[in-house]
Each structure stands twice: as C-alpha cells, then as structure tokens.
Amino acid sequence: MTWDEASVAERARAFLAEHDPAGMDRLEFLRARFDAGLAWVHFPEGLGGLGAPRDLQAVADRELKGTPDNQPGRIGIGLGMAAPTILAFGTEEQSRRFLRPLWTGEEVWCQLFSEPGAGSDLATLATRAVREGDEWVVDGQKVWTSSAHTARWGILVARTDPGVPKHRGLTYFVCDMHAPGVEVRPLRQITGEAEFNEVFLTGVRLPDALRLGEVGDGWRVAQTTLMNERVAIGGAPARRTMMGVVAETWRSRPELRTHDLHQRLLKLWVDSEVMRLTAARLREQLAAGHPGPEGSGMKLAFARLHQELSGIEVEMLREDGLAYDDWTFRRPDTVDFIGREAGYRYLRAKGNSIEGGTSEILRNIIAERVLGLPAEPRADKDVAWKDLPR
C-alpha cells in the first residue's frame, strides 16, 4: 500500500489503542513501536518502518507525542550514522540483528573513523585489519570517538590492503566494543569535559559476519555514513537555537545593550532565519525525493553561526563573560552545543567547524561536487597507501 498522512496517523492511533504506555514497561513499548513500523516510517517493513515517505515520520511522532522515547540524545550516532549505513549495506541478518536494539536504545553505537594521523584525509587511516580464516584481527588507534565508553558496537573503517591506493584498500566493520583488546580512554577537550575518547585496538578479533559491505569497499560505505552525519548536524530543525539563547540574554540584560552589539545581532538574526529557511527548503527537497547538495552547506553555515553568536554572547556579558561555569574533568552522556553557560558554548562551538568534516573539507566538497571545479593536483591518487610520503 502507499502511505499518506491519514493512514499513518490511523496506524499510530491503532497502535496506541493496543499499547498503553502507562500500562507497560518502557522498553517493551519501544520494541512494540518498532515492530509496528512506527520507529522510522521510511525504513522497510519489519525493520521498524512502513516503507512510507520520510516526511510522514512527523505524523507518527505527533500522534505518539508524550509516550516514552528512545532518548535520541544518547544514541545519536546509532540513529544518524550507523542505522542508515546498515540499512544501505547490511545483510538481511545484520539489519535484523542490529536495527531494533539500536533504535530502542538498548545498544549504544559509536564511530571508529578518525585517527591521529588521519583527520581531514580520512582515507589515509592506518588501522589494520588482517584476515585469519573467518576472523579479522584489528590493530590501531582511533580518536574523537564519542560514547565509546557506553557503546556496545562501533562502526569501524580499517585498512585491509596497504598495497593499493588509499581509497581502495579499506573495509567497513561493525566492531564489538566488548571484545578483548578494545581499550577506551577519555580525551579531555578545551571545554574541560571529555565528550570524546581515544580507542586503542590491539589484536581485536572480529568475525567476518561483522563486515559491512564488500572487502575493499569501505570508502564507499563510509561516504554514506558521513553524508548522513552532515545532514544530521546541519539539517535538523531546532527547537532551541543559539540565536534564541543569545537573544534571551539581550532581552534580559538591558544594561548590556550597545549599538555595536545590536547591529551585529540583527545581522546574525537574519543569518539564522536564512539558515532556518535553507534547512526547511532542503527538507522539502529530501521529502520530494530529489535531495539537493545543500546538505554539506548547512553544516558550514551552522558552524559559522554558532561560533559568531557564542563569541558575541561572551563579549556582551562583560564581567560575567570572564567567568566559566565549571572546569571539572567529566564525561557527559549527551552533548548539547547550546547547553550550560556562555563560556562553554563559545568553546564548544569551536569544534563545530572541525568535527564531522572540517569547514575546509566541506568547502572542497561543495566546490568540486556541486560547482564542478577542478580538483587540486593530487599526489596520492594512484600511489599504493604503503608508498605514500609521511
């Protein structure tokens, strides 16, 4: 059948009629919602969806408002990055095994991509995976891994063939974070928190059944993950925005107002509104099935806006801007770019133009893939990875 607003709403109401959240265990309710295809309606039936248009998810969410949710903040990487990749490249078994506990939040996921020596140039990554019979033995170091300490699974890109050019020798795995040889160390950031981790992989044995996609096809699989990440970071409609937070400060502290700040805030208010409209138009395009290239652009705009706004807020606060709420070295479960105080927002926003693809890389992508400008002369395209200059 083809789904529309009415039929999805109908199905959601029917589901609620049979499952009273008040009367059942939270997890049972979420599992039932998944099985009813109301988790992500654009996923196939049997995998938490109905094969319906993506934009009808809003209808299901509206109908199920107020019922227990899967705490998306805790499992953002699973929802935003692992799930679409598993759906696109996973086997039937893999999808059935992983998607349900991923969505219900029973199993947290993390991302094992970046390495100290491979940031923007991810494809040079050095973590090796060597095949031994039905297993792969993985050795290497990953970094910038959020939730690694709470994660059950990790999406991992490793080098399975150093003898071919860097993009061709990679393979994509699901890493068992409970396997022997997986060591997680917190990595403290300039905010004082350790939102991320370093992950050391030493002789970690992964069954071949945890491979996602073909051997040597890891780069293509990873692209799917990264595209989804950027849309997730830049594209989502925000309830509470950085502009809203800063405007609140402006309204509540008349004594801090100057024409200098006012003119700059008005400009940024316009920029925020333009970004909101651009994101709305992007979502319309996605819903209409022809995704525009605006995705990577949104993350660019988002980072610039967060950085300028949070910078103005600290400046505006004067003496209060000289203070910082808390330098304690802790490990937050969830991340809120606009949470805590102005100083935190300012420092945390600096990461927005680095994490998930630096703004420099995003500009390259736009220039080459959207505008069709020629690539830089490349020295590393056709050289075997092991022979690259280091």
Add this chain to the structure above:
Amino acid sequence: MTWDEASVAERARAFLAEHDPAGMDRLEFLRARFDAGLAWVHFPEGLGGLGAPRDLQAVADRELKGTPDNQPGRIGIGLGMAAPTILAFGTEEQSRRFLRPLWTGEEVWCQLFSEPGAGSDLATLATRAVREGDEWVVDGQKVWTSSAHTARWGILVARTDPGVPKHRGLTYFVCDMHAPGVEVRPLRQITGEAEFNEVFLTGVRLPDALRLGEVGDGWRVAQTTLMNERVAIGGAPARRTMMGVVAETWRSRPELRTHDLHQRLLKLWVDSEVMRLTAARLREQLAAGHPGPEGSGMKLAFARLHQELSGIEVEMLREDGLAYDDWTFRRPDTVDFIGREAGYRYLRAKGNSIEGGTSEILRNIIAERVLGLPAEPRADKDVAWKDLPR
C-alpha cells in the same frame, strides 16, 4: 660626504638662492634641480641625487615647497617603476640618457608587461623578441598600459627564448613608443573612462642598446619593477584619503546617518588609522635600511579599504548613489582613485585589487616569501615555455 638634515636643507637653500623659479623657465628650473641632486636625493650624484638616505628627500621637498614640480601624477610610472629599474640594471649611458627627462617630465614612460593571456601569471607572456644583428624585432600584444598614448618610452618584457622554462626565457627592454609598428588603442573600463590602453607591437625594431639587463634575465629585472610598484601603490603617505572623503559625506549629510552605517564607518576609521600607522612603520624600516616585508601587505590593505569605504559611501548616499556623474568615454591624463563622485570611486576601487598584482597573488607572495609556507605543486616550473599546456 655623509648627508644629514641640515646639510641637505642647506644645499636646497643654496640652490634656491641661485635659481629663482619666478625668474626662469619651469623646465629649466626642474633640470637645474635635477642637476643639483635635489630630484631624488638617494640616487647617486650626477643622476639627480646626492647618495643621501632616502628619508632626507622630505627635507629637500620641504625647502623647495611651492616651486614648480614635475607633476608626479602624470609620470607616476616613470618615477615609481622605470626609474628604480633603470638605476638598478641600466648601464651608465642608459641612466644618463633616460633619468633626467624622466624626472623632469619631458619624457613620459609606460609599462608593457601584462598580456591578455598573461595576467597573474606574467611569466607566461607570449610577446616575442627575435634578435637580428644589433636589433631586436618585437611582435605581440600588451594590455593595461596607462599613458601609452602620451608615452615616449615603455618598459617592456618580451620572450627571447621559448625553448627554456618560462621564467628563464625573458628579456627586459626599453621600448621606443614612436617606433614604427607600435599601435595604441584605448581600452574602456567599467568607469566609462579609458585610463589604460592595448598596445599592439608588430615588427617593432629596437636597437640592442635599449636592452635593460642581460638577455634571459628579464624576470629578475621585472621583479624590481613590480616590488617598487607595490610599494608605490600601498606605501605612499596620502594627503587626501578615501576615509577622509567618506567621512566628509557623513559630516555634511546628517540626514543620511544610521547606526548601521555609523558602526561600519567607525570600524573602517580604525582600519584606516591602522593602515596609516603600518605604512608609517614601514617607511621607518625602509629609512633605517632594513625594509620589512610589509610592502605587499600594504597594497592588500589599501585595496580592501578603498573597496569597503567606497561601497559604503554609495549605499549611504541613497538616491544620490543611484546617479553617476558621467559615462563619457574619455582618456584622463592623470588618475585619482578618490577623485570624481562616489559612483566612480566605487567602480574604480574594484581595480585596486587587480592592477599591479591581484590580491590573490599578493597573498601567495606573503604566504610563501614572508611566512615561508610551501609553494603549490607546480606543473610549469621545469617545462619549456613552448610546451606548456594552454
């Protein structure tokens, strides 16, 4: 002898005592001033100077204030570019022949460097000079040549050996603008004026005596010219500045004032002041004999400032900004970036980041020569010019 402020002032007063400008022909006065070494005191004796420190020129100028000048606006290219190059690379005969009429303004000079196919990448220029006995036969097309129609001489870079890499096959000449085969056509700009010309060189015969520097050494000679050009454009202390002009509009038209414009103008006033101080510090360094690399930076700052200020002025003028003073296709003798009306200033300023080295090229120069950052991978360094991809 070593010159100081007192002795230069003394010499200037002595010169004036012997030469009463009121009592003699303007040109005679200028020739006498040149012969007295008071034209450019840092030039050697006999060539219009005293071999004195450059900064003592201010003393001579002060003493001779109010006497006939050489209309520097008319002969800027001769003074700013040709003269220092002739001094550095010319033979004794060439210096004696050219410098005096150059400085007095009897002979106007122009620059024959850029070509339609060789702008930022000047070294790829295609104008050929082929040796025939004691002469060179020149064929090619030059562009962006100001004063070409009034010029007696041009400084010319031409390719004398296409068989070697582009930088090594060039030779520098003084071009006789009255020679047969030199055709000058005005080139209209977006301002409506034709401040520049296209120059077509067809079988132009130049005696070898007009060669400046060694055969094949043209690139090095041209560098001297270009460095002097950039200092000339960015470094000179200005009586009337773009900031001054725009501030005048602000003061005289209270009804046009808004906080938006006010905040932007205050920022630019600070930028102008910082540029003035940077230029002053640069001149101090030059006078002290250790020139800083600030030179190319000044031209960058100068262009940005002119463009932002002239853009604000047109916006500030509202209905008056919709008008333009005059679109007549004419050929001005002198150029004044801040002359005429706001619309002209806005359009003319667009050229400031292109002429005499684009801002992009200047940033490359700063990054590589000042900061020592690695050059881009180059495909054209060791290839014979004739074999370069086109």
Add this chain to the structure above:
Amino acid sequence: MTLLYTEVEEELRAAVRELLADKCSPSAVLDRADSAAAGGTPYDAELWKALARDIGVAGLLIPEELGGSASREGGASAREAAVVLEELGRAVAPVPFLSSAVLATQALLTAAGQGAGGDLAEELLGRLAAGEATATLAVSFAASPYAPAAPCHENGVTLGEDGTVTGTVTGVIGAEAADVLLVPVRLARKTEPCVGLCAVEASAAVRVTPVPSLDLTRPIATVSFASAPARVVARAEGLEVPWVWEALMRGAGLLASEQLGVAEWCLTTTVAYVKERRQFARPVGSFQAVKHRLADLWLEVVGARAAARNAAALLAEAPAAGPLGDDAAVAVAVAQAHCAAVAVHAAEECVQLHGGIGMTWEHPAHLYLKRAKADQIALGTPGDHRDALAGPADLPTPV
C-alpha cells in the same frame, strides 16, 4: 506553502528564459546601455511587448476578472512574478517589469481594493494586464517602505483645482517607458492635509529627464509635471499613502528574487570562467582559495533562494491589497537584508575573479555589478530592513 518551484513556475521560467536568450544577449544589453548613455531610450520596447503580451507577464499580479492571470485557485501570484524577476535579473533585462507590473500594479491593486476611485484603478489594471499600457509609480526608487514621511510631501506634487498636477519627482525608474504615471499628490483644495494617488497620462505636460545612472540597464529619471491633466485614483485622509507603502513593501519582497537572479548569473559565469581560464598551467578554478570563496558564495546564493522564495510565497498568500501581516513583513525584510548583500557580493567576486577582463566595458560583468549596487539602495537599504526586524525579532534597540 512550499519553498520549491512548482511545475507551472518552471514552465513560465523556461518561456521567459528562452525569449531572453533570443532577444536579450549581454551584447544586446550593452549596446542598448551605450545608446541610452548617449540619450537613447534605456528600455527595449519590443522585448517588453513580447514579455508582456505574448508571455503575459504584465498581468501576473492582476486578477483574472480584470484580464490578468492572478487568482486564488491555481492562478498566478507573487510566486510567478518572482520567477520572472529571477530571469530578468539573470539577464539584467532592460524592461519596465518591476516599475509597471509590480510597483504601479500594486499601487493600483491597493487603490482598487479601497473602493473610492476603484473603477479607474480597475480600468487601468485592465490596460496594464492587456499590455496596452505601461505604467510606473512616480516615487523615488530609493524610497524606503519604512520611511515615516509621505513621499508626496517630500517632493510636493500637488493636484490643483483645475484637475491638473504640478511638481517634480526624482529617482523614478521606468518613466521613459511609461504611458501612465501614478503619482502621490497633495490635494490643494483641502485645508485639512489630504493626499491622493493620481493617474497622469504621458503628455507634453510631463517632462521625463533621464539622469546618468549607476545602473545602466535600469536608470533613474526626474519627472516634472507642469499642470498635467490628472485623474484621481484614490484619496486618503491624513498623511497615510497606503498605495505607496504597500507597493514599496511588496516590491521590496519581489526585488529579492531579481537580486537572486543577478547573484546566480554572477556565480555561474564566474565558475565557468575559472574552469576555462588557465594561469600557472592550471585552471584558475583549481586553486583552493578560489574554490573556497566560490563555495562560500554558493552557500550565500542557496540562502538567498530560500529567503526570496519564502518572501514570494508569503506575499502570494497575503491579500492582494491591504497591509501585510507580520510573517510576510518579516519575510520581506529578511529577504531584502540578505539578498541585497548577496547580489553585491556575487557581482564583486565576479569582477575580481575575472581579473582584468572583468574591469573592461566590453565584458558584461559590470552591468551586474551596477544593477546589484543600485538594487542594494532600492526600496530600503539592508540596514533599513534589518532595523525593521528589531521589533519582530524582539531585539530591542539600545536606549
């Protein structure tokens, strides 16, 4: 409401673009600009006739019952007018669409909505829709929709007892092409300040003096009325001139789409040029600094499209006449504040990245630079529109 383009809109765009490709090449526009600078008419009457009549762009905002194509049920609206303006901007086409089919038309629609003099307004709208006549609103193109004073006071055109108007208006666009001039006037016969909107047919009593203009493809002129016979289209008590403010606000909202078109041409043309132009044995467009600047510019243009579409969509939903709601007013201000700056930035980058050739009269880049800069001033500066947002955004001005 959608921010995308509908199929109907894309068809309209295709028709306009095809016509412009045929009749409005850059060199043709440049030739006309030259002749205009030499005293010729700045507008292309033949091109305008083809647009207005054959394609019917003159009636996009005029209700079907008056001969136009606007209607609530699937007819045309501000959305279609916006698409036309995108194309006209992309071609810097010298036609009086904005002055006649948007500004003058909006003034008449507001007047018609008011009853008094409605018949005359409807008659005029009919002539405009049919392409029989071209009009303009005799108000300075630099007037801000937020300016407190009524323009008919600034320029002081008065309607005499004898039914003729006298006075001068400066900074008017489209006057050379106008058969009918709509001018806000003061009614002399009243002691009470009372204003009106008059329709004046072009005649010997109406002198249009072209002014050398920054924008070569849409110059301004000074219009002087010397006892010119006039008909009153609408009256109002007090100093309010709703027909003017409504027209300026809606015009500003649609101007954003013209600015989008200008910016798109500049981006596309520059990208194409840097792919071709080689320096240092590489395409200029392969240098990362150039690529990053064009990527940033692209992002600005993407934002401009979203903002311009939003303004057009909300204007399309607003009543044809009468004051705009807050949403529409905010959408107009946001679109102007953003798109005006983007068009100027795109044109400036276009000149810079073309290098020397971009500074020459022969290359069309300067036509776009001049249009973009003039549009930045037109119908309120970006600063005016930002200031207007302080209220709706609840960002109070410092005291």
Add this chain to the structure above:
Amino acid sequence: MTLLYTEVEEELRAAVRELLADKCSPSAVLDRADSAAAGGTPYDAELWKALARDIGVAGLLIPEELGGSASREGGASAREAAVVLEELGRAVAPVPFLSSAVLATQALLTAAGQGAGGDLAEELLGRLAAGEATATLAVSFAASPYAPAAPCHENGVTLGEDGTVTGTVTGVIGAEAADVLLVPVRLARKTEPCVGLCAVEASAAVRVTPVPSLDLTRPIATVSFASAPARVVARAEGLEVPWVWEALMRGAGLLASEQLGVAEWCLTTTVAYVKERRQFARPVGSFQAVKHRLADLWLEVVGARAAARNAAALLAEAPAAGPLGDDAAVAVAVAQAHCAAVAVHAAEECVQLHGGIGMTWEHPAHLYLKRAKADQIALGTPGDHRDALAGPADLPTPV
C-alpha cells in the same frame, strides 16, 4: 618618536624571553592552570620574583627617584612595559605584571602626582619597584575606562570612621598574588559625596575568593573587605576617581601589546604546524586557502604591531600622571579596537587550523584562545573603544 623597537627594548625582550623559555613552558603553564582549577594559586611566584627583581620589570613605570627605572632621559617608559607585555602574552605567563606593575602602579603614580597622600603613594611605589611587594587595583577587569559611573559606587566599598574598609569587589585580577590592594572607596564620614583610594594590606580581613574563569592563566576573583585596616592614598571631591580612569586608560593601551604577543604566538605556532602536518600527501600549509588565511592574519598582526607600538610610544611621551592628551587617547582606543580583535581572530584560526588536536586540553592553543577572549572584554570592549573614537574622528553619532 619611533614605531620601531630600540636596542634597549630588544635587549629587555631577549632577557624576558630567555627567562620565560626556561621557566614558563606551555606544559608548565598548563600544569599550573590545572592546579589553579583545583584550588591552587594561579600565579607563579618564583617566576614573578625573577621577573620583578632580577630583570626589574616591576619598576619600569616607576621613576628612578622612587627606585624604579622610569625617567625622561633615556630611562624606561611605557615602551619597555609594552615589550614585556608582548613577551608575557606570547607565553601566556601566569604573573601579576599587568595588575601590579601597570594598573596598580598607574593608580599610585596618579595619586602621587596629586600631592595629597602622595607620601604614602611614593612609599608604596618604592616597595613595588623593589619587588618587595605586589599590588593590584581592586576594580573589575571588565570595567571600561569610558564608563560614566565611578566603580567605587557600583561596588560600594566604604571607608568607615575607624579607618577600616568594608565591601566587595568582583572581577579582580591579580588579587591572589597581591600583598597590597588599592581600592576606590566612598568616605562614610562625609555627607558630600567624596571618594578616595585606599591601600589595604592583605590580611584575614581581606577575603579573596577565586572565581572559575574563562582565562585559566589570569583568572578573576571576588575580593571582600570586612573592616580591613586601610590607609588613604588619595581623596577627591565629587565622583571623579582620576586614579582609576587614568590607570584603566593606560592599562588598556598597554594591554594591546599583550594582545599582540598572544596573536604572534598563535600565528607563528600555526604556521609551523601547517608546514609539518601532512594531509593528502601534502603539507596542509601548501593549500592555497590556508595560505591566504594566514597571509590575511599576518597582515592583521602587522597592523596590530604598528597600533600597539603607537599607543606605547604616545603613552611614553605623556606625563606619568594626569589626563591623557587627545593623541594618546585616540592611540589607545585604536590599539584596543584593533588588537583585541586580532588576538581573538589569531587564536580562533590557531585552534581551527590545528584541527582536532587544537580542541584538546593537552595542546596549549586553548590557553591563548581563553586569554584572547578575556582580553577582548578587559578594560573596555572593542565596541567601547570604537564608540570613544566618534568624537575625535568627527563621525557624529546618529540622533
């Protein structure tokens, strides 16, 4: 007057830089910041002693006759203090130079110049010059030199009949390291508003409460006086507190040199990193977009040096006490408006171009980002300094 560095200044710089290279490595600074965050003292007493006594930086602004090295004839001046601040900024050195040797010292110099209480001021200046004592000015580091209200009113520290002071001051730098606190007070015994500057020796009656601060290497603290014994250094009628304004203005002018030092470290460190760091089999610093950004940043730093030197030179020429002339005031405002922004921009580019590593606590980049951002607020924001220029620049504020 010269904008270059004199030989004497270069020798002083070399001595300071050598000491800092030895005693103030980034890791040492980071360790101290950690311990400070954990409640330890934020300042390095040993390093400060070496600077103050062995090199004698504490007395650079104090006249020779009082044991310092300042004099009109070839002695030290604001120029030398500026060079020291460049180096301290380059090392984000945790020493109370700005709070004691600049702000407190300037307040005392102004007081001494005024006669009344001059002896006490001179005695204190002698102790500071000798490095026997360290002081601070108990005024918020965020106070603007242009703020209309006297800070002693905002925080309301009062001097009682019994010669003790009571009250609280927030946002004070250098308090943890201060043996003497100079606090502007209201004199309780007068009905006429009358203010004074008091010297309070650190004691149990003076509570210094560190505040978790954005700037880890120069945190702020809250200072509470509970009937603390105080000596009056100076008095004034009305609400004027010249000692405070003069100190804040001169401090702002010299802070520009610290900002220059911060910006230089960030530029130099980033350039070195992008030369080493390879991605895509090339040094990151060979990518043109990175090169152009660093070229622009270099130009900003060049301008910052010219502006900071100009401010230092004009402060050096100004009388040690008393109101600054227009030239010096303009130089201070220009230097702050420019250098504050350059330091922040340089630190932000430093973090960005280091990529992930720049976001880690282990890398020193964040210490400079936090210092630069705090300095932007300190002693007047760039906006405050720009507004102060409207008069001298004759760019009247819109009404």
